[in-house]
Structure formats: C-alpha cells, structure tokens
Amino acid sequence: MKKLINRQPGRVATWALGLLPFALLLVVYLLASDARLEANPNDKLLPAFSAMGDAIQRMAFEPSKRSGEYLLWADTLASLTRLAIGVGISALMGLVFGIVTGTLPYARAGLSPLITGLSLVPPMAILPILFILFGLGELAKVMLIIIGITPFLIRDLQQRAREIPAEQVIKMQTLGANTWQIILRLVWPQIMPRLISAVRLSLGSAWLFLIAAEAIAATEGLGYRIFLVRRYLSMDVILPYVLWITLLAFAIDFLLARYSRWRYPWFHGSH
C-alpha cells in the first residue's frame, strides 16, 4: 500500500475531484433555497434558479424600461472600459518606472524611496481626495485603480529588472551596447512577460478598486448595479452579476496567460 503522499490521482479523478466542491456547493444552495422558499415563497435571500434566470433575461436581453439600454451589457462595457484604461495606464507606468529604477542605480536612488512610500498609502483612504480633485466623473474611478496598483507594478518590475543576471548586462557591453541599447534589447524584452505576470496578479486588486469606486459614485457599471439593487434585496440580480464578474476576471486572466505563452515561449520554456 503506497503512502498517501505518494498517490497521484489520474486524469479523470483530477477533473472529478476538482468539480466535486462546485457540485456540492450547488446542491447545498438548492436545498437551502428550496427550504426557505417552502417556508416563505416571497423570500429574497436565496432565490431559485428560475428567478435568477428571469433576472438575467430582464437585465441582459430586454431593454430597460427607463433608458432603453440592455443593462448588463452597458454595465459590462462601462466597467471593462474603466478597468482597461486603469490597468493599461498602470502597466505602462509600471513598465517605464520599473525598467528605469531597476536598471539605473541613480534613478533607483532618487525614486525608490518615494515609490515605496506611495505604495504604503491605503488607496481607499484617499478615495475622497480623488473625488474632490477629479470630480465624480470617469477620471476619479480610473485614478483609484491607477493609484491602487501602479506602486505594486513598479516595485515588482523593478525587482524583476534587477534579477536579470549581471552576466547578461556585461555580455551586452562586451558586444558594444550602450545603456539605451541595453534597455532596449535586453531589459525591455525580458521584462515584458514578467509585466504580464504582474498584471495578472494585480487584476484582483484592480477589480476591487473598480467596484469600490463604482459603488460610491457612478451611474452605470457592474459595481454600481450591484450596490443599487442591494436596496431592494435583489439577490436574484446580485448573484448572477457576481458570477458574471468572476467569469470576466477568469477570462481576462486566462487570455493573458495564453497570450504570454504564445508570445514569449522562451520565458515559459526555461521556467
């Protein structure tokens, strides 16, 4: 009899074991929901799947009675736009400052203490300041994402840039490269796949900041909708929305991972 620590599940068993908790969760929900609805057919806390289906139908496939928009899609578009702008600008700043501070000791000496200090400021604490400075428009919401994740990206990429073996930097110099060429042909290309990893890690925080900002001041967006319908205890809308956000987050992460593998095979081959 093999010890437990040496026993490996097969392919089928791995899938089955992975799906089992999801199935259990579903069954528990169904039982609990049925029990509550039996006691009170108007219960809103654990809506039946049929109720959630109706809500999805209403939010996604019927125009809103008030604005004529298909709310789920309008919310999704608004949120994803904010997320893309916020994460995009953050990634760009992370790349530039990460490379500069990671490569040039003088830049590191001048900028690192400031970046470390800024990264310790809790972003949610300065949300009011953002609303005061940038108003309640799109800019404040995007700024919260930027302020929330940029310091992490810069610090992570600075570290990654410093981890490039000294041998390779020396090698570039013996091949006649100047500082600019070392950045352009050695550091930048090697940092790109690491930027994708860092962005994947920071997406969780980015969603958090996005939904927090939308919850407080917005007129559309996934976070806005959830907090809006909370007033009516509309769990039948909130639960599908949460599932949808989770699915979006998973899809973005999956696509980034796939892109990185396709575009930077050397990075994934040697790790």
Added chain:
Amino acid sequence: MAIIEMNNLWKEYGDQVVLERLNAEVQEGEFVTLVGASGCGKTTFLKMLLGTESPTRGELLLDGAPIPDQPDETRGIVFQRYSVLPHLSALENVMLADELHRHKLIGRAFGGKRKALKDAAMAMLESVGLTQAAGKFPHELSGGMQQRLAIAQALMKRPRILLLDEPFGALDPGIRRDMHHLVLDLWREQGLTIFMVTHDLAEGFYLGTRLWVFDKTRLDPQAPGAYGARITYDLPVGDCDKGTLTAIQEQADATARTMA
C-alpha cells in the same frame, strides 16, 4: 608591445588580500590558462581584465594604458552560465553585435540590411556547428550548444581579447573535448588573445600556450585572507612533464584544504 601588462598588481577587499604583487606580460596571440584552488583569485583577476573589478594597487595595462574600468568591445567574455540572451534565438544572439553597431538608436536591423547581417551570422553559426539550431531559443539547446553559441556570439564582435570563465565546467567530458578543439581552431584562425579560467588542471596543461597557477605562497591557517595569491607557476605549455603537474596539484590541494 605587450597587449596585457601587470606591474605590482594588488587586489584587496578590506583586510582580505586576494591577489598580491602580480607582475607579468602577455603578448598578442597568447592563450593563457589560469588554474588554482577556489578562492585564489583566478576569477577576480579575470574580472579585472573585464573591467568589473579594478586593481587596488599597481597597474593593469592594456596596450600600455590602464585597462578601461567597465566592460567594452575590446574584451569578449563567455561565462559558465547565462552567457547568451534567453529571449533571442541562436541566430539573433549572434546577429546582436552587428545590429548594435550598425543601428545605434534602435539596436535592430530590418529589411535588406538585416539580410546581410543574417548571412554573416549564419556563417559564424556554421563555424561552431550550430547551423541546424539557428532558429531555436537557448533553452532548447544542450549545455554544450549554448556554450558554442556564446563563443560565436562573442567572436562576432571580433574582440582582441577573449575571456573564458570556466566555460566548460558544466559540460560532459566528451563534449568538453569537442569544445577544446573548437576553441583552439577559432583561436588560431582569428589571432585572438585568450585568458581562460578553469578548475581542471589537466585542461590547463594542454590547452593554450601558457599556464598560470594562482596559489598562496604564504598561508596563515588562522587568517586565510591575510595574504594574497600570486602566480606561482608561469609555464609555457608543452614544457611541463607529469612531475610538475603532480607537484602543482598537490600544492593547490594543500591550499584548498587550509582555506576550507
């Protein structure tokens, strides 16, 4: 004039003396092999030649002038690991030197110019036997192929001095022999001056034209760092018999034991 000249060269880190009173001249075209116990300053000396370490006292001259204190294209290098750039294919690694030289701003060639550089790089890859591997990334190559690629990459810059820091230390014995032939061929063809650090005394004994043994002539067991290493043997290769090899080996082993 000697290409490399040392006058009373010292290297110290604080009160740790690594090298002391080195005096030697190396002529253009010599192939110097550096051997000795770990911690006897072989690699430190190579770093001074490279420009990443500078002498504490004395002079290290390249063509009669102090050697530049940062790496540049006069001295090529092959390390034991990390010598080639992992994000470039074998061909791109070899093209790099020319691309950096021709295109200062973007360091990359396109179109017709790229074609010309590519042909030169392919010729170099052929001379190290890597034609088949041109399109592969370094991680897809074996250790020996990676080191051949590193040599090809360094030689594209046509350096006058080639520094080899235990370049074959991680390779299988058979592959090592192939690499020795390759290095000797390229050295003769290109008229290089080579400095090679190796752990393997036998390797140093028949490769190259000159053997330097780095060892501590004075050794305080209570303070191994108090005295530095010197060049204890400076032999023309071919002149040394089995007895010398054994004697050097015994001395190096004794030093290594005291320092461990």
